[in-house]
Amino acid sequence: MINSSLVIIVSLAYIGVLFAIASYGDQLAATKPARRAEGKPIVYALTLAVYCTSWTFYGSVGLAASSGYDFLPVYIGPILLFTLGYPIILKIIRIAKAENITTISDFVAARFGKNQTLSAIATVTVVLGILPYIALQLKAVSASFNVLTNNLDGKVSTAIGIGNWWSDTALVVAALMIIFSIIFSTRNVNATEHHHGMMLAIAFESLIKLFAFIAVGVFVTFFMFGGIGELFSGAAESPLIVERFSNGIDGPKWITITLLSMAAIICLPRQFHVAVVENSSEDELKKAAWIFPLYLIAINVFVIPIALAGLLVFEGSNLDADTFVLALPMLKQQEILALLVFIGGLSAATGMVIVATVALSTMVSNDVVMPLFIRFGPHGIGNRGNIGKLVLKVRRVSIFFILILAFVYYRIAGEGQALASIGLISFAAVAQYAPSIFGAIFWQKASRLGALSGVLLGFFIWAYTLLLPTFSESTWLPIEFMIDGPWKISFLAPHALFGIPFNDPLTHGVIWSIGANILAFVLISLVTKHTEIERSQAQAFVHIDTSYSFNKIEKLPATLTVSDVQNIAIGYLGVDSVERAYNEYAANQFLELDPMAKVDAGLLRYTERLLAAAIGAPSARLVMALSLERRNMNMKSALSLLDDASDAIRFNRELLQSTMENVSQGIAVFDEKLRLVWWNQHFVDYLSLPHEYARTGLTAEDLIRYSAEHGEYGAVDSDTIVTEMMDAHRSLTPITYERTLPNGTILEGQTTATPGGNIVITFTDVTERVNTTVELAEAKESLELRVIERTQALTQLNNQLREATLIAENANLGKTHFLAAASHDLLQPLNAARLFLSSLAERPQSADNAKIIERVETSLKSVENLLEELLDISKLDAGGFVTHIEDFAINNLLHELTLQFAALAQERNINISFVSSQRFVKSDIRLLRRILQNFLSNAIRYTPIGGRVLIGCRLKGDTLRIEVWDTGHGIPEEKQKTIFGEFEQLANSENLSTGLGLGLAIVDRISKILNHQITVKSQINKGSMFAISLPIGEAVFDLSIKAKKSNPVSDKLTDAIVLCIDDDQNILDAMTELLSVWQCDVRTACNSSDWQDALNGATPNIILADIHLGTSISGLNVVDNIFLKFGRPIPTIVISADQSEKMILEASRKGHSILAKPVKPAALRALMTRLLTTTNQQLN
Known part of the structure; x- marks a missing residue:
């Protein structure tokens, strides 16, 4: 027996050491983050050992002493999860960091729409579930204190009653735990801020309890029994031990405990806090994935030896097996070792209580009290002062009540329970959240109502089958309740629900509660609809590594x-x-x-x-x-x-x-205090930084010092480099420099200051560029001579090419000018001749004269066609055609062409027809008409009298082929390619005098401009087929209403004042003759100045004007002056041999109508009549 004062002094001294360690940890994190970061992965792994509570320290030995190997599944579960289930833990950590999650209830609520009801229910149920676990710590510490200070059975007068509860050691322990937890853990309101000092103290406690347990294990095994062999030999001679360790493995129970422990490592609030909230990097988790399992193995090495020794030494006594760890050194009067063991057990208990109360108080504050305060508080949101202080007070009060309730549970139901039994009940309670948590991260259809229903149903069954029986065992409920069920309804018996008994009450309760939980969770999730935020959060949790889509954000106030x-x-x-x-x-x-x-x-x-x-x-x-x-x-x-x-x-x-x-540069951003706030992976890779240096808050000084000490700046003093670089960064002036790393990589660094005072540093790998520059410099000397030689040769060649190009351009320009002049000069007399001939035809003539006039008109038409072909072939070669591609119905064009050539075909007694098509094509309708006109003209020309010509369409994939068939003489195979050359004609006795052989040459050039394929098929004495393939177009609809044909209004031209302007007197004379026949009042002008004399004060009803009046006078300008003179536009027809794109666009823009020379009298008369009719309607 050790004096209680000494135990208290040692305990307080130990707690003082923990406070010192915690203070040192906080100071180290604030002043030397880089140094703290170096050991952070080890500290993180050791804090996970808070899983090993007094249950592990005392209860595992007790469980092994009573049921053999049943303690092992408690540790197999975490080992499996951290090795095989590592990706699950990693995903949970990533989600928590992305969502700023601080507790297990926060995690569940955030996944299912940030629902407050769910978070509040989660908090209440978790707190109730953890109370037995905290009571376990109170029981273990108080029992160990009693063993150490009273007697080996560890029992004092703790009978239940109002008069003696205050003398219970557990109450004193609870009070100390309250003080310790409040001082230790409620200094910061931000629950996501890492408790560096507290975690360092917890890690230290993990080492102490491991050292203490191994120390007592070594003492018992090697000093009390002389080694493993002798201990096992003695155990083999004990029937009791043989019986307990030879019963084999209870499979269902092992599976149940293994699954519970796997769930507990995530669902226990304290484990979620240390594993998720306190995690700083994925590298910490990687190291913990092997350190933590090794720790669990190490702390359990001596469990069976201590249990065997306790059963051998205390066989036949009533000593609680949970106290074997402490009782054995006490029996041998090893007081120092006993004190060490007590401190180890105290470490195990206090570590659990501190972290658990931190997590639980945060849950109570965040999910129960603060929502009520926010909704129903006495003041508005903006007038509450520093509510953070209120949050801290709520957490401190929560810690107080949690520990008091745990003490009450201990007094009511926990005294008679083994440590392991109490712990497993809590494991089963928090496991009710396993379906919701794992469903939250893997099943996108999981819903809030499903999670809520599953948790409530599972928790109710847990409380009924596992929690209530503990009260029955402590006589607070009658024993008949557990055996016969409530009101003697046997199928509601807590340990045989629905009349189905299990060998193990724990397995029974877990199967029913978790099974009902999962069933309700899945079924209700499948039948309920998800809200918008549920769908959003489901996407964020299930697909944490993918990009997210989002709706348009509602306008902010x-x-x-x-x-x-x-x-x-x-x-x-x-x-x-x-x-x-x-x-x-x-x-x-x-x-x-x-x-x-x-x-x-x-x-x-x-x-x-x-x-x-x-x-x-x-x-x-x-x-x-x-x-x-x-x-x-x-x-x-x-x-x-x-x-x-x-x-x-x-x-x-x-x-x-x-x-x-995905950019190639390494990028890092530092704030105005030169602390790292953002970086990408290339930055870490380029500087070969360890993972602990890739964290927010790292100072630029620590980063530069690390690089300098590892030779990144060469063989220079690190302090000097740090000073120089820090001064440069503080100056906020742009810096560009190069660094050659030890591995030969050359980095170009650029430092830029943002307007907000931040520093952006980029590193670019310029090794290849620098090496290339060096290589180029070395090759420069040898290349200079070759460059000079090649330059001279290229210069000479370029001069020759320039001269040849200039000659070709001048020739082409001369050709173009010649064609333009020729088109005007040739068509002018033809136009005059046609006008004279038309005026003559309008007069009464004898039959012989009429026949002569008709033949002359036919000859003029032939000359016009020949000139048009020559001009067209020249324009095509010079690139003078501009295409206008559009979608149109092909049927209209085929119908027009058939009507156009019907008269010519009838003259030769040839049957011409077409097959209608409802297809739409994409082409230039004007140029396509030229091609088809040529096909039909040739078909009629080369088809004997009485033959047949057919035009139609055939669909070929995504193209439409327009085919023209005839029953002519056919084309020899050797001629089928040459017919598309200039001046190529087939010998045909029936039409030797028609054409120059340019028609198909024009067709060939137009088809190439339009990118349409021409196809020819022919058989001698059977006929030929010419076809053109067009792309299918989109359907368009002509909504214009065609005006009904009206009877000619010949009187519209009678007495109409017509002003004719042309620089060719012959054309003016011819126009006067023709228009006079039409009873028009004709006024003529040769230039821009005599039109006023010609009008002699009269106002023209219509103007006929040529474009080119001399070398530099434009007919359009003259018309503009006439409009200005009379103060209004007058109907104008531009008649010109110049049909260039520029002329047409300019005339159209001014609103003038256009006719080409040589003008067709019928077309002229129709156009004049229409314009005068329209003008009269507008004036009336």
């Missing part, structure tokens, strides 16, 4: 400013924390935050995440929604706005990250 949302955050987090967070946000976004500027979706979502760190995601969402509601937005719109903002920010963040990770 115009009155909501940056200052407004900042003040909301300050009320919960304090001025310093919020200002620091907002500065980091501004640095990351490369902007300056104007307090009076309108808030954007990014800052709104960022503020919500800041609040989520303090009061949880559901409460943060509620706070922001209420704030928006005060800006004349209803609650539904406010919540929808937050959901859309969340999606948008997630998308933008993923897009930015993806973009930056």
Whole structure:
């Protein structure tokens, strides 16, 4: 027996050491983050060992002593999850970091629409489920203290009753735990801020309890029994031991405990906190994946030896097997070892209680108390002062009541329970969240109502089958309740529900509760609809590594400013924390935050995440929604706005990250205090940084020092480099430099300051560029001579090519000018001749004269056609045709062409017909008509009298082929290619005098311009087929209404004053003759000045004008002057041999009609009649 005062002094001294370690950890994190980061993965792995509580330290030996190897599944589960299930843990951590999640209830609520009801129910059920576990720690510490200070059975007077509860050692332990937990863990309101000092103290406790357990194991095995062999030999002679360790493995029980422990490593609030919330990098998890399993193996090595030794030494006594670890050294009067063991057990218990109460108090504060305060508090959202202090008070009060309730449970039901039994009941409670958590990250159809139903049903069955029986065993409920069921309804017996008994009550309760949980979760999820935020969060959780789509963000309230949302955050987090967070946000976004500027979706979502760190995601969402509601937005719109903002920010963040990770440069951003706030992987790779250096908050000084110490700057003093580089960065002046790394890589670094005072550093691998520059410099000398030689040769060749090109261009230009002049000069007399002939034809003539006139007119038409062909072939060669591609119905064109050639075919007694088609094609209808006119003209020309010509269409894939068939003499095969050359004609006795042989040459050139394929098939004495293939076009509809044909209004031209302007007197004379026959009053002018004399004060009804009046006078300008003279436009017809694109566009733009020389009298008369009719209608 050890004096109780000594035990208390040692315990307090140990707690003081823990406080010192925690303080050192916080100071180290603040002043030397780089040094702290070096050991962080080890610390992180050791904090995971908070899983090993006093249950492990004392209870595992007790469980082994009572049931053999049944303690092993408790550790097999975590080992399996951290080795085989590593991706699951990693995904949960990534989700938690992305969503700023702080607790297990926050995780579930955030996944299922940030629902407050679900988070509150999760908090209450988890707290109730963990109370037995905390009671286990109180029982273990108080029992060990009693063993150490009283007697070996560890029992004192703790009979239940009002008069002696205050003398229970567990109450003192609970009080100390309350004080310790409050001081240790409730200093920061931001639950996502890492508790560096606390975690360092927990890691230290893990080492202490491992050392203490191994120490007692070595003492018992090798000093009490002389080694493993002797211990096992003694155990083999004990019938009791042989019986307990030879019963084999209870398969269902092992599977149940293994699955429970796998779930517990995630679902236990303390494990979620240390594994997820306190995680700083994925590298920490990678190291923990093998360190933590090794720790679990090490701490269990001596469980069976200690259990065997306890059974051998205390055989026949009533000593609780849970105290064997402490009782054995006490029996041998090893007081120092016993004190060490007690400290180890105290470490195991306090570590669990501290972290568990941190997590549970955060849950109670964020998910139960704060939502009520936010909704029903006495003041408005913006007038609550520093609500962060209130949050801390709520957490401290929560810790107090949690531990008091745990003490009450211990007094009521926990005294008579083994440590392992109590722990497994809590495992089963938190396992009710396993379906919801694993469904949350893998099943996108999981719904809020499904999770809520599953948790409530599973928790109810857990409480009925596992929790209530503990009260029955402690006489608070009658034993008949557990045996016969309530009201003696046997099929409702807690350990044989529905009349189905199990060998193990734990397996029975777990199967029924978890089974019902999963069934309700799945079925209700399948039949319920998801809200918009549920779908958004499901996408974010299930597909954490993919980009997100988002809806258009609802318009933000115009009155909501940056200052407004900042003040909301300050009320919960304090001025310093919020200002620091907002500065980091501004640095990351490369902007300056104007307090009076309108808030954007990014800052709104960022503020919500800041609040989520303090009061949880559901409460943060509620706070922001209420704030928006005060800006004349209803609650539904406010919540929808937050959901859309969340999606948008997630998308933008993923897009930015993806973009930056795919650029070749290494990029890092430092804030105004030269702390790292953002980087991409290339930055880490280029500088060969360890993973612990790739973290937010790392100072530029630590980064530069690391690089200098590892030779990145060459053989120079690291302090000197650090000073120089830091001074350069602080100056905010742009810097460009090159660094040669030890591996030979050459990096170009650029440092740029942003307007907000941040520093952007980029590193580009310029090794190849530098090496290429060197190689080029070396090759330059040898290349210079060759360059000079080649330059001279190229210069000479270029001069020759330039001269040849100039000659060709001049020749082509001369050809073009000649054609333009020829077209005008040749067509002018032809135009006059046609006009004279038409005026003559209008007069009464004898039959012989009429026949002569007809023959002359035919000859003129032939000359016109020949000139048109010559001009067209020249324009095609000179690129003078401009295409106008459009979609049109082919049937209209075929019908027009058939009618056009019907008269010519009738003259030769040839049957011409066409097959209609409803297809639409894409082409230039004007040029296509020219091609088909040539095909039909040749077909009629070369088809004997009485023959047949057919035109139709055939669909070939995605093209339409227009075919012209005739029953002519056919074309020899050797001629089928040459007929497309200039001046090529086939010998045909029936039509030797028609054409120059340019028709098909024109067709060939036009088809190439249009990119249409020409096809020819022919058989001698059977006929020929010419075809052109066109792309299929889109359907278009001609909605214009064709005017009905009206009877000619010959009297419209009678007495009409017609002003004719042309520089060719012959044309004026011919026009006068023709128009006089039409009873027009004709006035003529040869140039731009004598039109006024010609009119002699009269106002013309219509103007006929040529374009070119001499060398530099434009007929269009003359017409403009006439319009100006009379103050209004007069109907004008431009008659010219110049049919260039420029002329046509200019005349059309001015609203003039256009006819080509030589003009056709019928066309002229029709056009004049139409224009005069239209003008008269407008005037009337």
